[in-house]
Amino acid sequence: MADSDSGPRFLRTGDLGLLKDGELFVVGRRKDLIILRGRNLHPQDLELTLERSHSALRPGCGAAFSIDVGGEERLAVMYEVDSRKPWTAEDVVGAVRRGLAETHEVQLHTLVLIEPGTLPKTSSGKIQRRACRAEWLAGTARALLTWSESEADAPQAVAPAPDITASEPLTVKALEAWLLARIAARLRVRPEELATDVPITSFGLDSLGAVELANDVEALDVVLRMEVLLQGPTVGALARTLFAARGKSAGAELTRGEEGRPRRSPPRSSDCGCSSNWRRDAPRITCRRR
Numbered sequence: 001m002a003d004s005d006s007g008p009r010f011l012r013t014g015d016l017g018l019l020k021d022g023e024l025f026v027v028g029r030r031k032d033l034i035i036l037r038g039r040n041l042h043p044q045d046l047e048l049t050l051e052r053s054h055s056a057l058r059p060g061c062g063a064a065f066s067i068d069v070g071g072e073e074r075l076a077v078m079y080e081v082d083s084r085k086p087w088t089a090e091d092v093v094g095a096v097r098r099g100l101a102e103t104h105e106v107q108l109h110t111l112v113l114i115e116p117g118t119l120p121k122t123s124s125g126k127i128q129r130r131a132c133r134a135e136w137l138a139g140t141a142r143a144l145l146t147w148s149e150s151e152a153d154a155p156q157a158v159a160p161a162p163d164i165t166a167s168e169p170l171t172v173k174a175l176e177a178w179l180l181a182r183i184a185a186r187l188r189v190r191p192e193e194l195a196t197d198v199p200i201t202s203f204g205l206d207s208l209g210a211v212e213l214a215n216d217v218e219a220l221d222v223v224l225r226m227e228v229l230l231q232g233p234t235v236g237a238l239a240r241t242l243f244a245a246r247g248k249s250a251g252a253e254l255t256r257g258e259e260g261r262p263r264r265s266p267p268r269s270s271d272c273g274c275s276s277n278w279r280r281d282a283p284r285i286t287c288r289r290r
Contacts, residue, residue, distance in 0.1 A: 016042075032129050034066045036073055036106055037208060043129060046104060050077060053099035056087035061119050063132040067110065074109035075100070078132045081113045081144055093147050098202040102232055105207035107187075112136060113145040149187070175239035182216050183209075183235070196239075199232035217242065 016033070017026040027042065034041040046064040051057045062079035077096065081087065097108050118141070120131035135141040176196050183200065184191040186209040194203055205213070210229040217224045222245050233241075 032065075034064065034073075034075065036066065036075060039106075041104065041106065046075075046077075046100065046106075047127075049099045049103045050079060050096055053095040054087065054092050056081050056085040056092060057096075058082050058116065060127075061116075063119065063127050063129045065129045065133045067133065067136070069109060075106055076110040076112070076133070076136060077108065078112040078114060078119065078136060078141060080116050080119050083116060089145050089147065092145075094198070094202045098199060098232070101201035101203075101205055102199075105210075107149075107205070107209065109149050110136070111145075111147045112141055112143050115142045115144060118142045170243070172239050172243045175242055176235055179213075179235050179239055182213055186212060194235070196235040199234055200229060200238070201232040205229065 014030045015026050016028045016030055017024050019025075028044060032043050034043055034046070043064040047062050050062055050064070051059045058080040062077065064075065064077050066073045067076045068074075081092075092113065093111060096111055100106050100108050120128040120135065122128060132141075177191075180191045180194050180196065183203060183205060184194055186205065187194075187203055207226065210226045213229060214224045214226050220242060222242060224242075229238075
């Protein structure tokens, strides 16, 4: 590679790096870069988050890579399991999905847990991510567990989420059911598979899903920031907060704000009846009044 016939020549190695204070730092390989919905993600960052998410995942013994699912790049992970550490499929899957969603705002599609010492590496100990991907595609990995967010597992006929509008009286339980139905639709799972007392991020809700859910919440005449969802509130806490935001924290109904009142910006909690002293586990929201 050269700027001109007489200029300096460079060898393209495929390494990614950066210059800081005159020093070159190599941070990875271009061929290992993961691109999800237009975002560049380094597998090393994802792998560090993964091995910190559950003690049974062996440090430095996992690989993150992308796979094609219906024409879309999705995230897959292969990790060795420490047989000396206690673990269950439910705990590991939940911890991994929650860590990826909270730290990187990405949704996991496939998780493969393999036997110790079976992750493809070079003779010098470097992880061979492309070889890991090839093993997964060929089905030759020595898997102890394979979990996948498969569209085939999604229900064929799911009852639509209740069409809640801000003018209808609602209970907290009704809001919980509505939120669960909306989240389940985003994740392509059944609502009964989700719980109200665990962080939303443990379901694997990514940034796009958070944006869509925040947009749905606007039907309640409440503006909910996307980053609030990605901080991991439970469905129950979010439902209680939405309920209280309508000025009915002590009652059993949700009602629309005063009609005909001019819109003001920015809104204040003293204007809309929202308390500034929230529960520790309840997310902050902004009420939109008319």
